[in-house]
Every structure is written in structure tokens, then in C-alpha cells.
Amino acid sequence: MDVNQRAYSGAHVLAIGWLGPLMVNFAWYANLFFLISVALLLGKRSAVWSSLLAAALPLQTITFVKVPLNEAGGAVGVFGLGWGFVVWYSATLLLVAAAGTRQIELHADRRAPSAEMRQWGLALCLGFILFAGALALHDRLRANTADGERLRQVAFKRGAVCNIEQPRAGESTALGDGPxxxxxxxxxxxxxxxxxxxxxxxxxxxxxxxxxxxxxxxxxxxxxxxxxxxxxxxxxxxxxxxxxxxxxxxxxxxxxxxxxxxxxxxxxxxxxxxxxxxxxxxxxxxxxxxxxxxxxxxxxxxxxxxxxxxxAAVFNTRHEQEMKRRNDESKGPVMATFLGESGVPRSEPSLDVPGQSGRLQALALALARAEAMRLERTRRMNVGCPEGTGWLSSWQKVPYAGSLDIDAGVPFMVDERAFYLKRSLPVKAVCVGESVFTYHEVAGDREGNRRLAIDKRALADFRYLGAVTIVLPKPVLTPGADFRLTAIEEHDEGMSALLELEKTGQVIAFRAPLNFKR
Incomplete structure (x- = not known):
């Protein structure tokens, strides 16, 4: 049985055990030598070496600590060995005794050294059964409640049982409104x-x-x-x-x-x-x-x-209902119409540092360039947004984490308040008046057209106002091109937007026939 309390039947082990050499484990092949030994004994022939191999190979089961789950290397730990293993290994030791008996019959005129196999086989078989029984009793007497339940499905645990019960808190402390x-x-x-x-x-x-x-x-x-x-x-x-x-x-x-x-x-x-x-x-x-x-x-x-x-359960229910409503609104993506394009060369900011020279100037230049790139990247992610408003890049030292590894996701900042929608997306925004349009790319269609999911929110409190998914056909946006939206305008015929290619600075205008729903 593995640590997830999944029990493996003998038939299952027989079906997959031949793959053991992939994990440098050959215990399964003891079955082949067991069958060979039985065939030799039934034919009244010597089965010394085959029976010894059948008894030796199962010992490698002790080194089997994990059960592979998939081709990617995933595995789950082994919790314990079942009574089937006890019966199986006892049978291989009895086979050694039977092989020793056959040696006595084949060499009745003289006492061959291998004839002592019968005594050793019987002694080892009895000793193993007593050891397995004692270990099973020991585990059950010492195990805590959780391990005791798991031991119902196995003979004994592979490692030491846990004898510490689960903790219980002392006097309760109500949090009230405090954090x-x-x-x-x-x-x-x-x-x-x-x-x-x-x-x-x-x-x-x-x-x-x-x-x-x-x-x-x-x-x-x-x-x-x-x-x-x-x-x-x-x-x-x-x-x-x-x-x-x-x-x-x-x-x-x-x-x-x-x-x-x-x-x-x-x-x-x-x-x-x-x-x-x-x-x-x-x-x-x-x-x-x-x-x-x-x-x-x-x-x-x-x-x-x-x-x-x-x-919390009420919050989760309302959240699920809201997400379902948003998904319903976003169904049936609309096709964008190509309006035109123009080349806009991008100018690099000046990073000259006066009063510096040599290595110091190079260091100052590198630091200034890094800071300029950080500010530029943040600005380009949040077009038209006021200072302190917009998405933070995932590689920034974001205020929600500080020095602590907190898994909350990338936030959208409105002054000192942070909003977290998903783990990492969306990560770009366009601010227009009192609204902010957050957007991210979703999976494209079979024709290679790219799709853009856009949410409209109130800039003051980040209140959701609507959503739309737009298909950008190949003439508008080629596959693989990185881009950002630089302007969005709503009108009676739908919405118009400007899209800038990050690599070349080329600006593409397109229109979609659907207004944001609300």
C-alpha cells in the first residue's frame, strides 16, 4: 500500500513488476525462478540454484521505497507491505526446503552439502513468519490512530510507525475584527x-x-x-x-x-x-x-x-456565481476588423550619468539602465494610468510579499490598495478616464487567430463593469508577436483600439462590433 492508502493487489503487482529493472529492482523476477524450480522438482531434477535465486531476489523488496506513477518521474511512497508478501516470501523459503529434500533423494548414497538446504529452508521460513507476526503486532500496539487505520490493509509498515496522536488546541482565542x-x-x-x-x-x-x-x-x-x-x-x-x-x-x-x-x-x-x-x-x-x-x-x-x-463559504458561493456570469457574458468572441497600421520608431531613454568615469560610471550606467527598464516596463504595462495605479510586473519586489514568500498572485495597485484577480493574469492595462481595461491573451483558434480577453473596471474601486473576448485575425496580429494596447475608445458601433507591437513599435488599429456588457 502506498502513502495515499491505495492498496495494490497481487495481480496488479504481477502485471507491472516486470518493469522493475527501470528502477534497478529485480524482485519480480523471483517469480520466474520460482516457476522454474517447481518445474524442475516435478521433473525430479535438482533445483538448488533456481530455488536460491527465487528466495534471494524478493529481499530487494525492502529497498523498494516508491511506486512510480507516470513516465515523467512522479512517484508515491510505499507505506507498508501486505500479508501477500509474507505468504509469497514464505513460499520461496519452503521451495528452498523442497529443493533440499530433492537433493537428499538424488544423493541417497552420500550426504551432499546442499542437502542441508531442507533444514535451513524450514528454519528460515518459520523464522520469517514469526518475525513478520511479531513486527505486525508491534506496529499495531505502538501506532497512533491514523497509522492504526492504515495498518488494517497491510501486514506491517515499511518504516517506524508514528505513535504521536494529532494535537488539539487548548483554550480558544476569538480573533474578532483583528488580523x-x-x-x-x-x-x-x-x-x-x-x-x-x-x-x-x-x-x-x-x-x-x-x-x-x-x-x-x-x-x-x-x-x-x-x-x-x-x-x-x-x-x-x-x-x-x-x-x-x-x-x-x-x-x-x-x-x-x-x-x-x-x-x-x-x-x-x-x-x-x-x-x-x-x-x-x-x-x-x-x-x-x-x-x-x-x-x-x-x-x-x-x-x-x-x-x-x-x-467564507458564502463568499465562495457568490464568487462562483459571479465568475459564471462573467463566463456567460464572454461567450461568443467577436471578430476584430483591421483598420490600418503605421510604423512608430521607439526611442531609447538617455542614460548618461554626468560626473562619473571609468568603472564607477559603468556601474552607475548599469544601475540607471536597470531602473529605467523597470520603470519603462511598468509604464508600458499600464498605459495612461495615474502614478501608483496598475499591474505590477511579476519580477518586481511587490508590496504584497516583501521578504515573505506569500502566494497571492500579481496585484493591481490603486494607490496603497492591491487587488488580486488570478495567480498571474491579466498583467496589462489601459486606463481611460474613470475606467481601466485589463487584458490578457487566451488560447487561439485552429486557424491561428489570436484571442484577447478584455475586462472593463471602475478605476476608483476596481468594480467589474463588463467583459468581451476579441478575435484578432492574422492580418491584424501575426502568431508569436508580443504586443500591448495603447488606446481604447468606446462608441455606438462598438469599440476601437490601437495595438503596438513590442519589438518593432508598429501600431495597428482595429475595431470590434461589440460594446462591453453591463
Whole structure:
């Protein structure tokens, strides 16, 4: 059985075991020598070497630590070995005893050294059965509840069983309206899953999560639920401290909850990585925990996130309804009409640094060029947007992360407030008056035409106003060309836009016959 509690039948193992040499494991081929030995014994012939090989090859099962899942190298750890393995290996040892008996019959006139195989085969078979039984009993007496349930499907665990029960929080601490701060013990950027995913923490019912100096929460922009963050203000209601392990003890994750009151620590617990199999922990630790799994359950108990946490479920439901409405509006992409094109040469900004010379000037020039490129890239991603408004590039030191590895996605900034729609897209925008058009490219059609998904939002509060998907035929935009929109205008006949090719600076004008719906 693997660590995902998937049991493999004997028939399944027989069907795929011949691929073992790909993992430098030849245990399956003991079956061939077993059959050869049986055939030799039935023919009243010697089966010494074939029976010994049949008994020796299964020992490589001990080194089999992972089950391959696919051709890409994916694998899952082996949790334990079943009673079928015990019966199988016992049969190979009995075969050794039978081969020894055959030697006695073939050499009745003299005692051949190999005749002692019978005694050794019987002794090893009995010893193995007693050892397997003792190990199975030992595992069941020491295992915690979770490992005890898994042992129902196997004879014994491949490594040491976990004898530590799952933790339970002490006295609950209600957060109220205050945020839960998440930080690492040593101030490093490494946050262990699932604590680096702000959306997951909020979905568990935590109203506000503080990380790296920003407060994250779900909020409605109009009737659409979005993830937002603002600079942190005031002290947190509680602090979750995560120690993902040190170079000296990299096989442990320690999580503690601090309320700020002296001596008040609702929980502190350490999960130790089980190096005996797979990527499991003792006790169980889920990187994507469902309700009832650790460490989510302990945090919900400590913060009293019971039925009142249904707020997150309501948010998710409304979010799903909103996304369905948006998808319905975006169906049936419209075809753009080519209006014309012109070549616009792009001028490079001057980067001369007066008063410098030699290596110092070269260094200053390089730094100035890098800063100019960063500012230019941000400006080109957000055409016509006010200062401090627009998408941040994914390689910038974005304010939502700081020095902490928080998985929230690339934000759209409106002054100090950040809005997160998806993990990374869209990443470009055009601001027109009191509106902002965010856009990204989606999969093209079979003819090679490229498609552009555009959302219209209110610039003040990022409220959703409409969506449209436009097909850009090859005469308008060739496959593979990088581009940005530089202007959008709405009118009675639909919308018109200017598109600039990033590499050449060529500007292409096109029109689409559909207004944004709202």
C-alpha cells in the first residue's frame, strides 16, 4: 500500500513488476525462478540454484521505497507491505526446503552439502513468519490512530510507525475584527504549505490575514468577490509563527499560536518528517488540508472558527456565481476588423550619468539602465494610468510579499490598495478616464487567430463593469508577436483600439462590433 492508502493487489503487482529493472529492482523476477524450480522438482531434477535465486531476489523488496506513477518521474511512497508478501516470501523459503529434500533423494548414497538446504529452508521460513507476526503486532500496539487505520490493509509498515496522536488546541482565542499575523520564526522567507497561501487561510474563515506588513481580506468590488490587501495598521489579534525547519533540523515543521498575552500560547506543535517512506509527517500533516485535517483543524479549534466560519463559504458561493456570469457574458468572441497600421520608431531613454568615469560610471550606467527598464516596463504595462495605479510586473519586489514568500498572485495597485484577480493574469492595462481595461491573451483558434480577453473596471474601486473576448485575425496580429494596447475608445458601433507591437513599435488599429456588457 502506498502513502495515499491505495492498496495494490497481487495481480496488479504481477502485471507491472516486470518493469522493475527501470528502477534497478529485480524482485519480480523471483517469480520466474520460482516457476522454474517447481518445474524442475516435478521433473525430479535438482533445483538448488533456481530455488536460491527465487528466495534471494524478493529481499530487494525492502529497498523498494516508491511506486512510480507516470513516465515523467512522479512517484508515491510505499507505506507498508501486505500479508501477500509474507505468504509469497514464505513460499520461496519452503521451495528452498523442497529443493533440499530433492537433493537428499538424488544423493541417497552420500550426504551432499546442499542437502542441508531442507533444514535451513524450514528454519528460515518459520523464522520469517514469526518475525513478520511479531513486527505486525508491534506496529499495531505502538501506532497512533491514523497509522492504526492504515495498518488494517497491510501486514506491517515499511518504516517506524508514528505513535504521536494529532494535537488539539487548548483554550480558544476569538480573533474578532483583528488580523491573524503569519510569520516565520527566524524571519526568513520560507513559509511552509499551507500557510503561504493567503486565499486558503481566508477560506478557512479567518477574516483578515497579516503577512509582510500587509493585511489581506476578501472584499466585494461591486458584486464581485476579490482578494485585497492594504498596509497593516495596529497590532494583530494573534500571531501564527511557523518554523519550517533549520539546516540542522530540516525534517520538522513547528507551528505555534501567540496571542500577545504573557504565557498565553493556545498551541505549539511539531510535525516530524517521516524519512521511512514518501513525504509524510508524524503525525499526519497535509499541505492542502481539508476540513478535519492538520494543521487546519488545530488552527480552527484555537481560533474558534466553527459554524461562524460559513462566511467564507458564502463568499465562495457568490464568487462562483459571479465568475459564471462573467463566463456567460464572454461567450461568443467577436471578430476584430483591421483598420490600418503605421510604423512608430521607439526611442531609447538617455542614460548618461554626468560626473562619473571609468568603472564607477559603468556601474552607475548599469544601475540607471536597470531602473529605467523597470520603470519603462511598468509604464508600458499600464498605459495612461495615474502614478501608483496598475499591474505590477511579476519580477518586481511587490508590496504584497516583501521578504515573505506569500502566494497571492500579481496585484493591481490603486494607490496603497492591491487587488488580486488570478495567480498571474491579466498583467496589462489601459486606463481611460474613470475606467481601466485589463487584458490578457487566451488560447487561439485552429486557424491561428489570436484571442484577447478584455475586462472593463471602475478605476476608483476596481468594480467589474463588463467583459468581451476579441478575435484578432492574422492580418491584424501575426502568431508569436508580443504586443500591448495603447488606446481604447468606446462608441455606438462598438469599440476601437490601437495595438503596438513590442519589438518593432508598429501600431495597428482595429475595431470590434461589440460594446462591453453591463
Amino acid at each position: 491573524l499575523e503569519v510569520r516565520t520564526l527566524d524571519g526568513s522567507s520560507r513559509l511552509a504549505y499551507p500557510f503561504n497561501d493567503v486565499r486558503d487561510l481566508l477560506n478557512w474563515g479567518i477574516p483578515t490575514v497579516r503577512a509582510a506588513g500587509r493585511d489581506y481580506s476578501f472584499a466585494f468590488a461591486g458584486d464581485e468577490l476579490v482578494l485585497t490587501s492594504v498596509p497593516a495598521v495596529g497590532p494583530p489579534a494573534a500571531t501564527l509563527v511557523v518554523d519550517p525547519g533549520t539546516p540542522q533540523n530540516k525534517y520538522a515543521i513547528t507551528v505555534s499560536l501567540e496571542t500577545g498575552q504573557p504565557g498565553d500560547e493556545p498551541f505549539r506543535f511539531t510535525w516530524t518528517k517521516d524519512r521511512g517512506y514518501g513525504n509524510g509527517y508524524c503525525p499526519d500533516y497535509a499541505t492542502l488540508p481539508r476540513p478535519g485535517e492538520q494543521p487546519r483543524e488545530m488552527l480552527e479549534q484555537a481560533l474558534a472558527l466553527g459554524p461562524q466560519a460559513s462566511r
